[in-house]
Amino acid sequence: MTECPDAEDALDSRREFLKAAGVSAVLTTSLAGCVGTEGGGGGGDTATTAADTGGETEATDDTETEATGSTETEDTGGDTTTATEESPDKVVVGQPASLTGKWDFLQPAVTQSTDLAVSEINDAGGPLGAKFEISRRDTAVKPQQARQVVQQLLNNDNAVAINGLFSSEIVPLWDFLKQQTTPIVTPWPGTRFLDTRGGDKGTPEKMNDDGWVWRTVIGDTVHTAGAAQAMYENDFQNVGILNGTSAGERGWADSFQQAFENLGGTVTKRVEVSEGQSSYQSSLNVLFQADFDAWALAAGLEDATTIIRDWSAGGYGKQLLLEDGLMDPDLIEAVGEEAEGAWIAAGSTQGPNYDAFKPKFSEAGDADIHTWGVAAYDATNVIALAIHRAGSTDPAAIEQHIGAVTREGGTTVSTFPEGKDALDAGDDINYEGAVTQVDFTQFGNVWGDVAVSTVSPDGFDEEFSIGADTLKQSIENY
Amino acid sequence: MALPLVQELIFGLVLGSFVALGAVGFTLVYGLVDMINFAHGEFITIGAFAGLVAVSTGGFGLPVALVVSFLVTAVVGWGIAQLIYEPLNDAGPIPLLLTSIGAGLALRNGMRLVAGPSARYLELPSPTTYRFDELGFFFTDQQMIVVGVALAAVVALHLFLSRTMLGISMRATADNEDLALVTGIDTKRVRHVVWLISSGLAGVAGVLLAVSRSANPSTGFDQLLLILTAAILGGAGSPYGAVVGAYLLGIGISLAITFLPTAVSDFGTTMAFVVLIAVLLVRPGGIVNQEVRSS
Numbered sequence: 001m002t003e004c005p006d007a008e009d010a011l012d013s014r015r016e017f018l019k020a021a022g023v024s025a026v027l028t029t030s031l032a033g034c035v036g037t038e039g040g041g042g043g044g045d046t047a048t049t050a051a052d053t054g055g056e057t058e059a060t061d062d063t064e065t066e067a068t069g070s071t072e073t074e075d076t077g078g079d080t081t082t083a084t085e086e087s088p089d090k091v092v093v094g095q096p097a098s099l100t101g102k103w104d105f106l107q108p109a110v111t112q113s114t115d116l117a118v119s120e121i122n123d124a125g126g127p128l129g130a131k132f133e134i135s136r137r138d139t140a141v142k143p144q145q146a147r148q149v150v151q152q153l154l155n156n157d158n159a160v161a162i163n164g165l166f167s168s169e170i171v172p173l174w175d176f177l178k179q180q181t182t183p184i185v186t187p188w189p190g191t192r193f194l195d196t197r198g199g200d201k202g203t204p205e206k207m208n209d210d211g212w213v214w215r216t217v218i219g220d221t222v223h224t225a226g227a228a229q230a231m232y233e234n235d236f237q238n239v240g241i242l243n244g245t246s247a248g249e250r251g252w253a254d255s256f257q258q259a260f261e262n263l264g265g266t267v268t269k270r271v272e273v274s275e276g277q278s279s280y281q282s283s284l285n286v287l288f289q290a291d292f293d294a295w296a297l298a299a300g301l302e303d304a305t306t307i308i309r310d311w312s313a314g315g316y317g318k319q320l321l322l323e324d325g326l327m328d329p330d331l332i333e334a335v336g337e338e339a340e341g342a343w344i345a346a347g348s349t350q351g352p353n354y355d356a357f358k359p360k361f362s363e364a365g366d367a368d369i370h371t372w373g374v375a376a377y378d379a380t381n382v383i384a385l386a387i388h389r390a391g392s393t394d395p396a397a398i399e400q401h402i403g404a405v406t407r408e409g410g411t412t413v414s415t416f417p418e419g420k421d422a423l424d425a426g427d428d429i430n431y432e433g434a435v436t437q438v439d440f441t442q443f444g445n446v447w448g449d450v451a452v453s454t455v456s457p458d459g460f461d462e463e464f465s466i467g468a469d470t471l472k473q474s475i476e477n478y
Numbered sequence: 479m480a481l482p483l484v485q486e487l488i489f490g491l492v493l494g495s496f497v498a499l500g501a502v503g504f505t506l507v508y509g510l511v512d513m514i515n516f517a518h519g520e521f522i523t524i525g526a527f528a529g530l531v532a533v534s535t536g537g538f539g540l541p542v543a544l545v546v547s548f549l550v551t552a553v554v555g556w557g558i559a560q561l562i563y564e565p566l567n568d569a570g571p572i573p574l575l576l577t578s579i580g581a582g583l584a585l586r587n588g589m590r591l592v593a594g595p596s597a598r599y600l601e602l603p604s605p606t607t608y609r610f611d612e613l614g615f616f617f618t619d620q621q622m623i624v625v626g627v628a629l630a631a632v633v634a635l636h637l638f639l640s641r642t643m644l645g646i647s648m649r650a651t652a653d654n655e656d657l658a659l660v661t662g663i664d665t666k667r668v669r670h671v672v673w674l675i676s677s678g679l680a681g682v683a684g685v686l687l688a689v690s691r692s693a694n695p696s697t698g699f700d701q702l703l704l705i706l707t708a709a710i711l712g713g714a715g716s717p718y719g720a721v722v723g724a725y726l727l728g729i730g731i732s733l734a735i736t737f738l739p740t741a742v743s744d745f746g747t748t749m750a751f752v753v754l755i756a757v758l759l760v761r762p763g764g765i766v767n768q769e770v771r772s773s
Contacts, residue, residue: 100590100595101595104595104596105596276700277493278493278496278687278690278691278701279489279492279493279690279691281489281492282486282489282490282493282731282732282735282736283735285485285486285489285736286735286736301597302597302691302692302694305597305599305691305692306690306691306692309690312604313604313605313607313618313620314607314616314618315607315609315616330596330597333599334597334599334692337604338604
């Protein structure tokens with residue numbers, strides 16, 4: 001190998017500088033993706049396991065936190081009559097989590113309610129008499145990292161089902177996720193992509209048409225229909241839209257636009273913005289050159305905060321509608337005054353068993369509650385009940401029993417202990433959740449009311465809600 | 479009568495000011511230390527958090543926060559350079575570059591561990607808006623502060639480089655370090671000063687970004703590509719070129735957002751880079767058209 005005597009001289013040339021800088025930029029960006037730079041956690045290299053935590057063990061970033069303080073509840077004798085010869089010592093469910101990244105502020109409530117459900121499940125003896133564990137790994141809501149995490153959860157942690165994954169992860173990884181033939185019950189995704197793709201298509205015995213993804217939160221189609229209806233019925237006939245470019249934000253904007261136009265409204269102008277800018281004044285200026293009565297904003301919290309500040313400073317005015325993902329106390333803290341009077345339409349957090357869930361959640365920790373947090377409680381219970389009804393930890397068997405424990409018919413239950421007792425007694429069950437009825441459609445979706453709140457410096461004040469039955473009339477395939 | 483493009487120019491100047499403060503420091507290090515410091519973004523982040531602490535914990539106003547950030551980041555940046563970069567000085571530019579990438583990663587994730595991943599916001603009074611509706615533009619006092627601080631920093635740097643012996647020594651070192659050494663210039667001292675100024679300016683940029691946006695572990699990293707682009711566009715190694723490049727970039731992005739079809743308006747930043755590539759193809763030396771010194 002020969003040395004290159006001209007190396008230093010070559011570096012001095014502009015082109016070499018560019019080359020070195022360019023390669024370095026790519027390398028840096030690559031490393032950012034792999035090693036977890038944007039608060040990125042190490043590609044899921046570490047897992048947080050929660051079992052019997054009672055919500056007291058909060059997952060921390062990149063920290064191996066084996067749950068402590070467990071009260072062993074495995075094999076609780078005669079209580080678990082459903083347990084078959086396959087009864088394992090423990091059942092692991094994987095939870096891809098947003099421990100870091102731009103949606104990390106939503107994870108604490110999801111962690112807390114998941115751990116709450118795990119605690120209740122194990123206190124009741126667990127599915128099939130086995131200890132029920134959650135293995136939690138950070139995806140930072142990045143598709144490539146999520147793909148790696150799912151592989152780790154299934155292959156390293158032996159997870160039999162997945163409890164998590166965002167729209168931004170599911171859409172690009174769809175084929176990969178289906179190939180895993182493992183049920184995914186997730187509290188996160190709102191994407192319209194799932195409107196007709198998930199679930200068992202109403203044929204649990206026939207698996208080749210299954211989408212394997214079930215969501216316990218209402219889809220964007222439903223709550224954007226609610227948002228569009230709220231706007232249109234309050235005399236906002238023309239709107240502008242400013243949205244980010246991630247799949248979730250773009251999907252929300254698409255869905256809202258379609259629903260609003262179906263009602264007869266007009267989207268006068270729509271502007272997309274790339275994320276992470278220090279100022280959005282140029283984009284706002286372009287948007288507000290159009291004539292409209294109100295505008296909708298779909299962006300991550302930090303970008304939305306900057307946009308709202310710029311909007312307020314620019315004195316652009318007009319009624320503001322925020323995407324549901326921004327319903328977070330951090331938004332109030334950052335721009336509660338600037339955004340005062342803005343509307344936000346989100347799936348109601350208050351399902352049929354919310355009142356029973358809420359005090360338990362508050363006791364379990366200090367996370368701020370939100371829709372996805374409540375939906376995570378439902379997702380966890382659904383998985384555990386499906387395992388118990390299946391009498392097996394085989395992912396295909398679990399998939400086949402998700403519909404059976406949630407759809408109408410049978411004894412109504414709202415927690416795992418109730419459901420386990422009913423199943424052990426030989427009854428069919430219908431799990432009713434804390435955030436929705438959790439009556440899965442054939443595509444693995446749920447219906448729910450949409451609550452419209454206004455932003456004030458003190459928080460979100462619910463103004464009115466639009467019932468699921470009303471929204472069903474305007475949505476065909478879901 | 480509305481004046482055309484004035485509003486876009488104002489937005490571009492504000493964006494350019496953020497970039498200019500970062501790009502000047504970045505290009506100073508490149509020109510005098512002969513190193514591409516990819517941890518420069520993290521120096522900006524350190525400044526953002528220093529400003530946050532000064533305002534939120536110390537209860538100080540923005541002027542004090544700017545001074546505190548300048549000083550803290552200058553010292554921390556200089557310390558990091560002495561600890562990590564200077565011992566590798568003889569290893570050549572490529573090892574230094576790779577080391578800086580590693581240092582950036584370590585700093586970014588270190589800050590995330592210490593400060594948490596969430597964005598923190600500076601609690602400052604809401605900006606006052608000055609509207610000139612007949613002329614078709616507005617600006618806020620916050621925007622003026624951003625532009626004013628950047629311009630003040632550039633003028634101060636110019637005076638330092640042109641009116642002080644140390645500044646003249648820096649320019650001499652940038653031109654030819656060996657010759658500067660022979661003529662009695664303490665080039666080691668010059669390098670110390672370069673790290674202090676470069677890091678300090680990054681800290682100032684960090685505070686302004688925190689005011690405009692927020693402080694989080696990737697505050698500076700998110701701006702790194704813009705900074706790098708401005709430095710190259712202006713002519714790497716030239717602080718004056720970096721300033722011009724930063725403002726051209728800021729205005730270019732602002733105009734691209736305005737004039738591109740709204741369906742692709744998020745390509746504004748991309749278009750700026752397209753322009754950059756075109757400029758470099760025509761004029762590889764950047765705006766100042768000046769090759770960087772041989773080390």
